Amino acid sequence: IREIQPDNATNLPWAVHVFCVLAERDGDADASLYAETLLHNCVVGGAGRPDKLSALILLDSARRLRLEASSRGAPSEP
Secondary structure: OOOOOOOOOOOOOOOHHHHHHHHHHHOOHHHHHHHHHHHHHHHHOOOOOOOHHHHHHHHHHHHHHHHHHHHOOOOOOO
């Protein structure tokens, strides 16, 4: 996390789910802040809504997070 910076050039939330998992699994506060920054950056230019590509990336990330939760036996949201 120390060596990476948010993708300020495209503001796309690439791999946001990876940083969410690191934050949850390892208690990594830096990973949590990075995930929040990616999410913030992808919605800030669109009046609080992601553009279509960001929305698709977030949908894929949500699906990956559900799979991660189910593989750990955690209850998942419908």
